[in-house]
Amino acid sequence: MERRLAAIVCADVAGYSRMMGTDEAGTHAAFKAHRSAIHPIILNHGGRVVKNTGDGFLLEFPSIVGATEAAIAMQTLMAERNHHLPADRAMQFRLGIHMGDVIADEDEVFGDDVNIAVRLEAVASPGGFAISAKAYKEASKHLTVPLVDAGNHRFKNIKDPIGVWTWTPEGAPALAPALREASALSQQYRTAIVGVLPFANLSDAQDEYFSDGLTEDLIHALSLQSFYRVLSRNSTFVFKGNNASTRLIAREIDATYLIQGSVRRAGAKIRVTAELIAPETGEQLWTGRYDRDIGDLFAMQDEITTNLSAAIATEIVRAEASAPARLSTDVTAWDRFLKGLSHYYRQTKEDLAIAVDLFREAIRLEPKLSIAHAYLATIQIQSIQFGWVKGTREMWAEAMKLAETSVRLDPRSSFAFSILSWTHALEGHYEAAMDAAKRAVALNPYDNGARGVLGICHFVIGEHREAIELFSMAAQRDNSDPRYQWAALNAFSHYLLGQYDATLSWAREQLYINPNHLQALAIRAAALAQLGRGDEAVEATRVLMANYPTLNVDRHLRNFHWKRPEDLAHYRAGLLNAGVPLGKLTLVSSDVKRVAES
Numbered sequence: 020m021e022r023r024l025a026a027i028v029c030a031d032v033a034g035y036s037r038m039m040g041t042d043e044a045g046t047h048a049a050f051k052a053h054r055s056a057i058h059p060i061i062l063n064h065g066g067r068v069v070k071n072t073g074d075g076f077l078l079e080f081p082s083i084v085g086a087t088e089a090a091i092a093m094q095t096l097m098a099e100r101n102h103h104l105p106a107d108r109a110m111q112f113r114l115g116i117h118m119g120d121v122i123a124d125e126d127e128v129f130g131d132d133v134n135i136a137v138r139l140e141a142v143a144s145p146g147g148f149a150i151s152a153k154a155y156k157e158a159s160k161h162l163t164v165p166l167v168d169a170g171n172h173r174f175k176n177i178k179d180p181i182g183v184w185t186w187t188p189e190g191a192p193a194l195a196p197a198l199r200e201a202s203a204l205s206q207q208y209r210t211a212i213v214g215v216l217p218f219a220n221l222s223d224a225q226d227e228y229f230s231d232g233l234t235e236d237l238i239h240a241l242s243l244q245s246f247y248r249v250l251s252r253n254s255t256f257v258f259k260g261n262n263a264s265t266r267l268i269a270r271e272i273d274a275t276y277l278i279q280g281s282v283r284r285a286g287a288k289i290r291v292t293a294e295l296i297a298p299e300t301g302e303q304l305w306t307g308r309y310d311r312d313i314g315d316l317f318a319m320q321d322e323i324t325t326n327l328s329a330a331i332a333t334e335i336v337r338a339e340a341s342a343p344a345r346l347s348t349d350v351t352a353w354d355r356f357l358k359g360l361s362h363y364y365r366q367t368k369e370d371l372a373i374a375v376d377l378f379r380e381a382i383r384l385e386p387k388l389s390i391a392h393a394y395l396a397t398i399q400i401q402s403i404q405f406g407w408v409k410g411t412r413e414m415w416a417e418a419m420k421l422a423e424t425s426v427r428l429d430p431r432s433s434f435a436f437s438i439l440s441w442t443h444a445l446e447g448h449y450e451a452a453m454d455a456a457k458r459a460v461a462l463n464p465y466d467n468g469a470r471g472v473l474g475i476c477h478f479v480i481g482e483h484r485e486a487i488e489l490f491s492m493a494a495q496r497d498n499s500d501p502r503y504q505w506a507a508l509n510a511f512s513h514y515l516l517g518q519y520d521a522t523l524s525w526a527r528e529q530l531y532i533n534p535n536h537l538q539a540l541a542i543r544a545a546a547l548a549q550l551g552r553g554d555e556a557v558e559a560t561r562v563l564m565a566n567y568p569t570l571n572v573d574r575h576l577r578n579f580h581w582k583r584p585e586d587l588a589h590y591r592a593g594l595l596n597a598g599v600p601l602g603k604l605t606l607v608s609s610d611v612k613r614v615a616e617s
Contacts, residue, residue, distance in 0.1 A: 025128065026086035026118040026154065027136040028066070031075030031270065033111045033145035049110055050074070053100065057093045064089035069128055073263075073271040075112070075140075079128055083118040087158040090114050090148045091186070098146060098188045114148035115139030118157065135181060138174040144187050152182025211247040211339050214274035217259040218291070222284040230282040233291065233320055237278070240328035243463040245432040246336055246390065250274060269298035276304070276335055287313050291323050295331050297338065305334040328465045333500045340364050352385030356394075363394065366501050366533060368407045371398055389429035393438045396421035397502055400445065403578060404504075406537030406567045410578045418442050426455075433463035437472040444472075444479045447580030452476045467493045471503050481583040483512045504529060510542045514549075514593070515586050522546040535566050541575065545593025560598045571600040 032038070038046040054076065061068065061078060064085040069077040080086035094112065101109040117139055119132030135151060143149040150158070155166065164186060171180040215238045220230040235252055242249040254272050261268070265277050280293030288310060295305040307330055311319050340360035359377030362370040378395040381388055399418040403410035422442045425435040440455035453476045459469035474489030487509060494505035506529035513521040523546050529539035544559035564570060572594050581587050595601060 021123050022120055023123055024119070025121045025132075026080040026083040026116065027121065027128065027133050028078040028080065028086050028090060028148075029075070029115040029133075029136040029140040030078070030112050031072070031140060033113055035074035035271070035273075038108075038110070046110075049108075053097065053110055053112075056100065057096060060089055060092045060096065064092070069126070072267055075270070077128075077133075077136075079121075083116075083154050083158045084161045086116055086118070087150065087154070087162060090116055090150075091162075091164060091188070094146055094148065094186075095188050101146075111145035113140050113143040113145055115141070115143055116148055116150040116154055118151070118154040131177070135174065135177060138177060139181070139183065142169070142172060142183055142185070144185065147185060147187030149183050149185045152184060155182075155184040211275040211335060212250065212273055213241060213247055213276050213278065213335065214250045214255050214269065214272050215241065216255050216268070216277060216279040218279070218293075219281040221281050226282070226284050229284075229289075229316070229320070233282060233323065236320060236324040237327055237331075240324050240465040241278075241332060243433065243465060244328075244332050245429060245434060246332070247275075247339070265296055265298040266301065274298065276338070278331060284313075289313055289319070291327075293327055293331070295334050295338075304338050305330060325465050325467070329467045336360070336500075337364060352381040352388050352391070355381035355384060356388060356391045359391075360394070363398065364501060368405075368535075371402055371407065374398060375402075387428055389425045389432060389435055392421045392425035392428065393432070393435050396425065396438050396442060400442065401504075404538055405533075405535070406570065415442075415446060419446065431462060433459040433466045433469045436462065437466070437469045440472050441475060444475050445578070445580060447479070447582070449476070449480050449582060452479070468500065468503055471505060471508075475508065478508065478512055479581050481515075481581070481586055483516050487512045487516075504536070504538075506532065507536060507539045507542070510539060510546075511590075514542055514546055515589055517549075519546040519550045537563075537567055537570075540566065541570075541594065541599070542590075544597035544599065545590060548596035548598075549593050556597045563599065571602050573602045575599075 032050065035046070035050075054071075058068075064080065065082060066078050066080040066086065066089055069079050078086070078089075080089065094114065097110070097112055101111065115136045115138065117132055117136040119130070119135070121128040121130045121132055139149040139151060149169070150166070159166070166184040166186045169183040169185045172183050174181060215234055218230040218234045220227045234256075238249055238252055238255075250272055258268055263271075265279070268274070269277055275297075277296045277298050278293060279296065280291060283290045291309045291311075293307050294303055296302070297304055307327065309323050309326060311323065313319060340357060341364070355377050359374040359381065362374040362377065375395065375398055378391050378398070381391040382395070385391075396418045399414055399421070402408040403414065408414070419442050422435070422439040425432070426439050429435050436455045436459035440452045440459060443449075443452035443455060453473075456469065456473040456476045459466065460473055463469060470489050471493035474486040474493065477483075477489065478486035490505050490509045490512060493503065494509060506525045510522045510525035510529065513519070513525060522542060526539045526543040526546065529536050530543070533539070540559070540563040544556055544563055547556035547559050572591060575594070576587060576591060579587060579590070
């Protein structure tokens with residue numbers, strides 16, 4: 020293993036997956052013919068092919084001038100070869116060029132400078148190349164073609180911003196209109212692309228149908244989400260039994276994330292394992308294992324699919340929210356939305372305030388971005404429930420308008436209908452809430468959030484056992500999504516059934532996630548008072564009032580629009596027994612018994 024200075028060129032074919040889907044044999048043959056045609060150019064400029072990939076190659080040159088001149092010559096030749104072809108058959112390479120210190124080991128090269136070349140290739144226009152400012156500075160004095168300064172870019176897993184220059188030859192064939200539109204869309208809305216690889220069958224061949232069926236069901240379940248795109252079965256099943264690396268497969272199908280897993284059968288039991296991978300880095304973002312009795316095979320398969328899709332969907336959103344800034348010097352609505360999402364996931368008062376501003380900016384930049392409206396409505400409601408802002412009529416009206424707009428902009432989004440249902444439920448619009456929740460579940464039966472919101476509809480009308488069943492199911496399958504507060508909701512439902520010990524357990528779980536959760540602190544104090552645990556109720560009320568010194572029962576209950584008056588009276592009594600002030604002028608007593616009797 021040695022280190023040396025080198026110029027690196029990374030290449031791939033724009034739209035390769037689309038072309039393979041249209042004509043697999045013809046696309047592969049054309050790619051090999053183009054690669055053979057440009058090979059002499061590589062050699063004539065002192066370069067060598069480090070490795071070939073499914074839709075591209077990695078080159079090494081001893082000179083950055085030679086590498087850049089070779090790139091110009093290659094793209095000029097490709098423009099000539101594409102000149103008489105229809106736009107949908109034109110094969111256009113994108114090239115990324117960088118120079119620096121590389122590690123050489125068994126004819127391959129590694130290191131950050133190789134990774135930067137790979138990232139630059141993703142920025143290049145089809146038919147052109149992108150070169151780092153460092154490499155351009157060295158090569159520019161010898162170049163006879165003009166390059167365009169594309170500014171600084173931040174790349175995933177690269178610490179410092181990279182200056183980028185770009186070039187495209189004159190006369191290079193333009194992309195077909197539909198492809199150009201898709202390309203612009205993907206740059207503006209950097210939506211993640213998810214590929215589900217065929218689950219490996221580790222049992223007898225007769226069980227192959229189950230592993231294939233589970234994979235197909237998972238593809239379908241994930242495709243019902245609106246946050247990302249899921250590749251079809253045809254895109255991923257070609258890799259069944261293929262031992263290619265996940266990184267190579269991801270480049271082949273343009274996937275941001277890959278899901279792979281296995282199925283093993285032993286007697287009357289089945290074990291399913293799965294993992295979510297970021298293929299560029301090989302990082303394992305999530306892993307899960309499910310052991311089930313076979314029983315009703317289809318019911319068991321459906322349960323595993325639901326559990327898998329719930330866990331994976333949440334982790335993809337979390338991974339996208341924490342990803343570095345995208346490859347654009349322009350601030351886009353999607354950039355602002357994802358930046359807001361990253362703050363939203365931190366679940367602090369300060370971060371939610373920042374997220375509100377970022378979501379508002381995203382909507383200003385792109386008024387049709389449905390998901391930004393839905394998340395902004397979510398924050399408005401949660402900020403009130405957490406006690407971080409005062410719930411005014413204007414805020415509730417805005418939350419309703421945002422939820423309605425989200426549904427209008429994306430009527431296929433179960434999340435949008437869930438937020439609309441939640442808003443209606445909290446406003447006391449019981450029938451409208453139930454209708455929207457049922458629509459959300461119908462749009463995506465695998466969306467645990469939608470089922471949980473259906474539980475909220477049952478809760479507000481007083482059907483607490485039905486609510487508990489739905490809340491518990493949602494909490495069991497996905498209790499890490501901050502959009503939903505299943506533990507707090509479970510605490511309230513158990514309280515209103517008089518099951519105070521269960522209330523305390525669920526409140527404790529919610530406070531573990533968010534120690535300042537207003538409603539969890541309040542229901543804990545009320546439950547302790549109902550159990551007659553006076554000293555503990557006093558302490559719980561002290562903690563509640565220390566976090567929310569202006570809280571009083573009248574103000575707190577103003578935002579509760581439960582259908583049954585007896586439910587409100589039950590909760591009100593618990594708060595008063597715990598020593599929470601009735602109104603503005605009521606003082607907190609240290610003697611719970613005295614307050615309860617006054």
